[in-house]
Structure formats: structure tokens, C-alpha cells
Amino acid sequence: xxxxxxxxxxxxxxxxxxxxxxxxxxxxxxxxxxxxxxxxxxxxxxxxxxxxxxxxxxxxxxxxxxxxxxxxxxxxxxxxxxxxxxxxxxxxxxxxxxxxxxxxxxxxxxxxxxxxxxxxxxxxxxxxxxxxxxxxxxxxxxxxxxxxxxxxxxxxxxxxxxxxxxxxxxxxxxxxxxxxxxxxxxxxxxxxxxxxxxxxxxxxxxxxxxxxxxxxxxxxxxxxxxxxxxxxxxxxxxxxxxxxxxxxxxxxxxxxxxxxxxxxxxxxxxx
Amino acid sequence: xxxxxxxxxxxxxxxxxxxxxxxxxxxxxxxxxxxxxxxxxxxxxxxxxxxxxxxxxxxxxxxxxxxxxxxxxxxxxxxxxxxxxxxxxxxxxxxxxxxxxxxxxxxxxxxxxxxxxxxxxxxxxxxxxxxxxxxxxxxxxxxxxxxxxxxxxxxxxxxxxxxxxxxxxxxxxxxxxxxxxxxxxxxxxxxxxxxxxxxxxxxxxxxxxxxxxxxxxxxxxxxxxxxxxxxxxxxxxxxxxxx
Numbered sequence: 352x353x354x355x356x357x358x359x360x361x362x363x364x365x366x367x368x369x370x371x372x373x374x375x376x377x378x379x380x381x382x383x384x385x386x387x388x389x390x391x392x393x394x395x396x397x398x399x400x401x402x403x404x405x406x407x408x409x410x411x412x413x414x415x416x417x418x419x420x421x422x423x424x425x426x427x428x429x430x431x432x433x434x435x436x437x438x439x440x441x442x443x444x445x446x447x448x449x450x451x452x453x454x455x456x457x458x459x460x461x462x463x464x465x466x467x468x469x470x471x472x473x474x475x476x477x478x479x480x481x482x483x484x485x486x487x488x489x490x491x492x493x494x495x496x497x498x499x500x501x502x503x504x505x506x507x508x509x510x511x512x513x514x515x516x517x518x519x520x521x522x523x524x525x526x527x528x529x530x531x532x533x534x535x536x537x538x539x540x541x542x543x544x545x546x547x548x549x550x551x552x553x554x555x556x557x558x559x560x561x562x563x564x565x566x567x568x569x570x571x572x573x574x575x576x577x578x579x580x581x582x583x584x585x586x587x588x589x590x591x592x593x594x595x596x597x598x599x600x601x602x603x604x605x606x607x608x609x610x611x612x613x614x615x616x617x618x619x620x621x622x
Numbered sequence: 623x624x625x626x627x628x629x630x631x632x633x634x635x636x637x638x639x640x641x642x643x644x645x646x647x648x649x650x651x652x653x654x655x656x657x658x659x660x661x662x663x664x665x666x667x668x669x670x671x672x673x674x675x676x677x678x679x680x681x682x683x684x685x686x687x688x689x690x691x692x693x694x695x696x697x698x699x700x701x702x703x704x705x706x707x708x709x710x711x712x713x714x715x716x717x718x719x720x721x722x723x724x725x726x727x728x729x730x731x732x733x734x735x736x737x738x739x740x741x742x743x744x745x746x747x748x749x750x751x752x753x754x755x756x757x758x759x760x761x762x763x764x765x766x767x768x769x770x771x772x773x774x775x776x777x778x779x780x781x782x783x784x785x786x787x788x789x790x791x792x793x794x795x796x797x798x799x800x801x802x803x804x805x806x807x808x809x810x811x812x813x814x815x816x817x818x819x820x821x822x823x824x825x826x827x828x829x830x831x832x833x834x835x836x837x838x839x840x841x842x843x844x845x846x847x848x849x850x851x852x853x854x855x856x857x858x859x860x861x862x863x864x865x
């Protein structure tokens with residue numbers, strides 16, 4: 352292949368130009384309650400998108416619909432340009448057409464949970480190598496080496512042989528972030544990563560997340576941390592009652608709230 | 623106290639220990655296989671599977687093991703097709719096999735309930751994490767659900783195994799000369815029930831003590847994460863990869 356870069360760019364959008372994640376018109380109901388009312392979202396490589404909203408606005412559900420922990424009722428999700436194929440299941444609800452595809456895509460979208468969800472019967476180190484070894488089929492020795500490096504990076508290498516219940520919330524969440532990094536994910540999904548932490552432990556987790564943002568990782572962060580949203584993220588998305596209320600540059604959004612809803616939301620937070 | 627009589631009785635009853643252990647071992651081994659099948663049926667999500675296991679548990683947990691044993695040993699042989707079956711008859715005419723079948727069927731009912739409870743008690747978040755990291759249903763079960771559920775099931779399972787040890791004594795009513803059968807024979811011959819039954823009781827106690835200690839040790843070894851946190855200086859060994 353000797354095609355010039357320009358010619359290549361004309362033929363096909365290069366992976367960099369393609370959205371890392373694109374969500375189109377996503378809808379989701381729980382019973383009669385419509386949680387997501389047609390949400391669209393696009394994240395490019397290196398984007399850090401903070402998803403804000405009061406409780407019940409659908410922000411966690413949106414994140415969980417992206418990696419199919421919840422099955423959206425309609426709408427499409429593309430990861431790195433690849434569409435997650437859905438089919439009509441029983442009772443009119445759609446289900447993933449190919450669960451292998453979903454599993455492959457999930458491995459590229461590492462998730463960090465509000466309640467950490469570390470596997471409690473494994474040490475921290477085992478938590479970090481479990482998915483790389485069993486899902487990505489990488490050699491164990493290589494995974495262990497990477498895991499130790501990641502634990503040093505998040506500052507809990509000394510605790511590598513500890514079990515999750517023996518660590519503080521902040522340490523557990525840093526371990527969970529390291530576990531996500533061990534997958535070499537294309538996009539990281541954070542579902543309220545600091546909401547279950549004691550206030551004095553929030554800082555250590557946010558510092559790690561900030562360093563990830565600075566090294567250009569693509570991140571979707573559902574959060575209540577206004578400081579993180581304003582200072583670290585490249586975009587802020589504000590959900591209100593299952594719809595995108597506003598979307599924009601964080602500095603701009605916080606300086607001049609575009610909608611009454613968002614203005615009220617941040618005012619309540621600053622109280 | 624007649625020590626010689628105690629000693630000779632102990633020895634006679636102990637000679638029947640291998641037979642007791644044989645019934646015990648095969649009873650719980652087949653029971654475990656059936657229980658695994660029942661648990662799988664129930665978890666599979668098929669309505670018919672669920673109804674079947676519920677009926678099974680209702681029958682085998684709800685009626686005395688002695689009734690089940692009598693029905694299998696004395697009852698089934700009343701049917702012509704059983705007596706003429708080349709597969710069933712060799713099993714069902716042998717009191718030893720009948721006892722093992724009755725014990726296996728009975729313990730499977732209890733164990734399937736223990737396993738069902740343990741599976742349901744696995745924290746949803748940890749299974750979700752396994753999903754979110756791209757694990758297939760099988761990998762998820764093998765790496766996360768099963769190891770956690772096994773640890774949760776262990777205390778109740780060990781109790782069930784101890785109940786089974788004691789249940790082996792029922793084999794004596796269908797002519798098996800295991801420990802209880804042997805003890806009863808000596809008692810009939812000597813008319814010294816206190817000494818004989820005390821000997822048998824002590825051996826059952828010691829047997830169950832060792833079983834309980836063994837399970838306690840396994841539980842301890844598999845659950846370092848449930849013990850108090852170690853000192854900062856002290857390193858804890860990871861659990862071997864098999865579980």
C-alpha cells in the first residue's frame with residue numbers, strides 16, 4: 352500500500368476522525384416511566400464528556416445503555432464506527448443480535464462503577480489480570496507486569512495482595528480504575544465514581560481521573576463533581592428528565608448557563 | 623466399667639466404618655451430581671424446569687428419608703417392570719445401592735436449595751462488572767459467580783454433609799451391617815444397650831467432628847477476604863487460581 356495520506360482520507364474516514372462513541376436517538380423505558388427520551392451523543396478520541404443531571408435524569412441509564420448493561424428500547428450505538436447490531440426480541444423489545452459482538456465491544460469500553468464492584472474473592476492484582484487474561488487472552492505474565500505498573504500509577508501498589516474489603520473506598524475505586532485501564536480500553540465509562548466515597552477520599556480518585564484526562568483518554572463521566580466537570584472535561588452534557596437539556600464547552604456553560612434548568616442545577620450545587 | 627467389653631465393641635463397630643463411609647461417600651457424590659442438575663434446571667429460566675425442581679424439592683425434602691428408603695427398597699420391587707428391567711433390577715434388589723440412591727435423591731433436594739440460595743446471594747454488582755469487562759456468560763460463571771457462590775454455600779453444605787453422615791445409620795433397617803447395623807447386632811446378642819450405643823455414638827461424633835473441622839478449614843482457606851484486615855506489614859497469600 353503506497354496511497355498518500357490525503358487519498359486515504361478521501362476514501363474512508365480515518366479511525367481518528369470517526370467518533371469513538373456515537374449514540375443516536377436512544378430511548379429507554381422502565382415500565383411506564385420513560386427514562387431516556389431520544390438522546391444523541393458523540394464522543395471523539397480524547398474527549399472527556401461530563402454528563403450531569405439531577406437524580407432520575409437518566410444519566411446512569413444512558414451510560415449503562417452504551418455498554419448494553421441495560422438494553423435500550425431503540426436508538427443506535429456505534430463504537431469506533433461499529434454499529435452494535437440489535438434484533439427484535441419477544442414482546443417487541445429489542446435484544447442484541449450477536450452477544451459475541453457485544454462482549455467484544457464491552458471489552459473496549461471499560462467501566463468504573465459507583466460502588467467499585469471489585470471481585471471480592473480476588474486480590475487487587477487478580478482483579479486487574481482477570482479480564483485481560485480470560486477475555487483478551489493475553490499472556491498472564493505480561494498482564495501481571497502491566498497490572499503492577501498500573502497499581503503504582505494509581506498509588507496502591509503496596510496493596511496489590513490485599514482483598515477489596517480490606518481497603519478504603521478511595522483505594523478500592525483507584526483499584527477499579529486500574530482494573531479498567533488494564534483492558535487498554537478505547538473509551539472509559541465512569542458511573543458516578545466518587546458518589547459512594549467519603550468526602551475526604553474523593554480527591555485521590557479525582558486526581559487519578561484528571562491524570563487520565565490529561566493523557567488524552569476518551570472518557571464519559573457521569574458525575575456530581577462540578578469542579579471536575581468545569582475544569583477537566585472537554586464537554587459538558589446536562590440531562591434533564593431524560594432529554595439533553597444543554598451541551599457545550601464547560602467554561603462557557605458554567606459562565607453563562609444556556610438554559611434555566613442548568614442554571615438552577617448549578618445554583619443548587621453552589622449553595 | 624467393663625473396659626474389655628467397650629474395647630471389643632469399639633473395635634467391632636469400627637470395622638464397619640469403611641462400609642458407612644462407602645454409603646456416605648457415594649450418597650453425597652451422586653447427590654451432588656443430581657443437585658447440580660437440579661440447580662441448573664432451576665436457574666435455566668425454563669418454567670417447566672422450575673416446576674419440576676419445585677416438585678422434586680417438595681417431595682424429597684418434605685417426606686422422611688426412612689419412608690423414601692422403604693419405598694425404594696421394598697416398594698419399587700413390587701412392580702413387574704422393575705423386576706424385569708436389566709438396568710433397574712440389579713440396582714434396586716441390592717440394599718446397599720438402594721440406600722445410596724435414597725440418600726442421593728434426598729440430599730440433592732436440600733443441596734439444590736442451598737445452591738439456589740448461594741447463587742442468588744452473589745452480589746449483582748460483581749456479576750455486572752464481569753459483564754462490563756466483556757466476559758462471556760460461561761467465563762463470568764467460572765471466574766466470578768461460581769467461586770463466590772461456592773464460598774457462600776459452604777457453611778450450609780457442610781451441615782448437610784453432617785446430616786448425611788448421620789443418615790447412613792438408616793441403612794441398618796435394610797439389612798446393611800454398617801456401624802449402626804453392627805452395633806444393633808451386638809446389642810441384641812449381649813443385651814447391653816448403653817455400652818454398645820455409646821460406642822457407636824462416640825464414633826459418629828468423632829467422624830462428624832473431623833468432617834466439621836475439614837469444612838471449617840476449607841472455609842477459612844477460601845475466605846481470606848472475609849477475615850479481618852491484615853496488618854500493613856503482613857502480606858496475605860492469594861487464593862489459588864482453581865477456585
